[in-house]
Amino acid sequence: MKKNQKTITAKILGLFLLGLLPLPLNSCKNTADNTASGFKQITLNDVQDVFIINPTEEKKYPNNNWFTINTGNSERSASETRQDENNLISEYKEHTVTFSCDDLPPLKSNLERAAENNDIYTMKYKEGDTHTFYCYFEENAELQLSTLLRYEGEYCYIWTPDESYHHYDEDSLMSEDEIKAFAEKFDLIYQKETALCGPKYDGNTVLTGIISPNEKISIVLYDIGNNKSQGAYFGYFTSASYYGGNSMEVIFVDSYFAKKESTKGALYSTVAHEFNHLLNFVNKTLKYGKSMKSWYTEMLSMITEDFLMEDLNTEYKDSPQKRLELFIMAGHKYGFGNWTQIYHDIESYNYANAYAFGSFLARNYGGSELIHEIATNEFVDEESVVKAVNTINGSSYSFNDLIKNFVMILINPLYTNPELPSLYRSYSKNGYSLNKINLNGLGENKKIQPDYIDEAPTGNLDSYGFLYFHFDEKEDVKLELKDFLIINSY
Numbered sequence: 265m266k267k268n269q270k271t272i273t274a275k276i277l278g279l280f281l282l283g284l285l286p287l288p289l290n291s292c293k294n295t296a297d298n299t300a301s302g303f304k305q306i307t308l309n310d311v312q313d314v315f316i317i318n319p320t321e322e323k324k325y326p327n328n329n330w331f332t333i334n335t336g337n338s339e340r341s342a343s344e345t346r347q348d349e350n351n352l353i354s355e356y357k358e359h360t361v362t363f364s365c366d367d368l369p370p371l372k373s374n375l376e377r378a379a380e381n382n383d384i385y386t387m388k389y390k391e392g393d394t395h396t397f398y399c400y401f402e403e404n405a406e407l408q409l410s411t412l413l414r415y416e417g418e419y420c421y422i423w424t425p426d427e428s429y430h431h432y433d434e435d436s437l438m439s440e441d442e443i444k445a446f447a448e449k450f451d452l453i454y455q456k457e458t459a460l461c462g463p464k465y466d467g468n469t470v471l472t473g474i475i476s477p478n479e480k481i482s483i484v485l486y487d488i489g490n491n492k493s494q495g496a497y498f499g500y501f502t503s504a505s506y507y508g509g510n511s512m513e514v515i516f517v518d519s520y521f522a523k524k525e526s527t528k529g530a531l532y533s534t535v536a537h538e539f540n541h542l543l544n545f546v547n548k549t550l551k552y553g554k555s556m557k558s559w560y561t562e563m564l565s566m567i568t569e570d571f572l573m574e575d576l577n578t579e580y581k582d583s584p585q586k587r588l589e590l591f592i593m594a595g596h597k598y599g600f601g602n603w604t605q606i607y608h609d610i611e612s613y614n615y616a617n618a619y620a621f622g623s624f625l626a627r628n629y630g631g632s633e634l635i636h637e638i639a640t641n642e643f644v645d646e647e648s649v650v651k652a653v654n655t656i657n658g659s660s661y662s663f664n665d666l667i668k669n670f671v672m673i674l675i676n677p678l679y680t681n682p683e684l685p686s687l688y689r690s691y692s693k694n695g696y697s698l699n700k701i702n703l704n705g706l707g708e709n710k711k712i713q714p715d716y717i718d719e720a721p722t723g724n725l726d727s728y729g730f731l732y733f734h735f736d737e738k739e740d741v742k743l744e745l746k747d748f749l750i751i752n753s754y
Contacts, residue, residue: 313714313732313733315730315732316725318599320727321602386478387512395423396411397514398504399516411486414438416447416480419450419480420482420483421482422482422483423485424437424438424485436486437519438522446485446522449535450535450539453536454539456571456575461635461636461640462547462639463547464542465506465513470552475506478513481513481539481542482515483516483535484516485519487519488517497518501538501539501541501545506545513542517531518531529579533576536572537568537569540565548644554642558614559601562614563621566618566619566622570622587612587615587616588623590613592674596617596674596714596729596730598610598725598726600615610726614726623701626691627685627686627689627691632693641655674712687700687701687702688701714732715731
């Protein structure tokens with residue numbers, strides 16, 4: 265049986281066909297070079313999927329001639345694949361607000377480092393103590409919140425607003441039992457998370473003006489933004505607490521959602537997420553003076569939640585895995601390198617794609633050993649990931665190689681091809697586990713929905729983003745590209 269042929273025209277400088285998915289010799293035929301100067305025509309048989317990848321740090325704009333698509337009429341509309349997209353975005357609440365390391369204190373001199381006293385004083389607190397926290401994430405202004413230490417756990421202090429906080433009512437006031445349960449959840453995951461992501465602050469820092477270590481991690485439970493159910497954030501961490509007014513190793517969690525039965529599980533997972541941000545800051549910024557990109561620390565926080573799902577009894581709806589519903593619907597268009605908090609829908613895709621990338625790394629390149637190496641090596645961002653993957657696997661990947669491998673999870677959802685990466689791989693070692701994820705079985709039986717080529721895509725292709733096209737067998741498609749191209753041949 266003779267299958268349909270697809271014709272692809274591309275700039276040779278940006279054409280990568282071998283290495284990741286080598287094609288059979290009889291499936292590729294070069295024709296006469298009768299196209300415009302600098303272009304060459306290549307005919308491939310039996311092609312069904314094409315990925316256009318942008319592994320750079322710059323955004324690409326399809327409507328600015330980054331590529332053009334010429335195609336005939338198609339019986340299937342690409343708009344059909346996006347019918348539920350907006351509804352999912354509107355219901356989605358982000359777990360955190362990212363932090364910036366742009367205004368860190370200066371580095372210590374060598375003399376200051378040599379004169380350090382190893383007997384670092386550890387700050388301790390007891391139930392009944394009061395403290396005023398500067399809450400940096402408020403809609404109108406910075407909030408100075410007077411709090412009371414309500415409970416002391418094995419590894420944490422729980423603080424809640426005192427009676428002077430006149431906005432506090434029964435909808436967001438934590439009971440003694442609720443506070444104790446919250447502390448017990450944190451104590452349950454503390455040792456496992458610090459073993460995975462690196463230790464808490466012990467006074468070792470290359471920066472000046474940093475606080476003395478606390479004996480335990482503080483958790484402040486209050487209604488973030490004083491907006492109850494209208495709140496968009498479950499919790500946050502701010503690095504300023506280590507050198508600003510708080511003088512406390514602290515994460516902030518929304519008490520309204522922590523009390524609500526339908527979101528309580530998500531808030532337990534949020535504590536693991538925000539604690540990882542704190543540990544990232546300790547093990548990358550305080551220890552090495554490095555500033556991290558948002559995608560990097562968010563990826564680590566979400567994969568940490570993934571590892572702790574069983575410990576916290578996290579349901580799918582409250583887990584980072586639910587973010588993959590956006591990834592398979594349209595997330596591949598947006599990438600995750602240029603993080604934005606201006607547009608909620610794009611930020612949702614950033615989270616979804618960063619988690620998908622972390623999930624891909626953990627399930628295919630070393631599980632907890634890999635994530636520990638990423639979280640604790642002396643590098644950050646792309647370099648940290650590449651160094652860790654190659655250290656654990658004895659490989660020589662570049663970051664671009666990993667991005668190109670990453671997109672293959674879309675065409676190998678059930679791991680039917682053991683030579684390609686997949687999320688449908690479980691992991692269990694040293695007390696850490698990850699379950700198999702079937703990208704075609706998420707949510708309400710959602711399926712991976714590539715763009716059928718019948719119209720030019722809209723919007724931006726973000727850094728580390730890619731466009732996934734699936735060809736209708738009735739179509740011959742001609743593409744003119746100016747960047748990376750990966751072909752899947754069946």
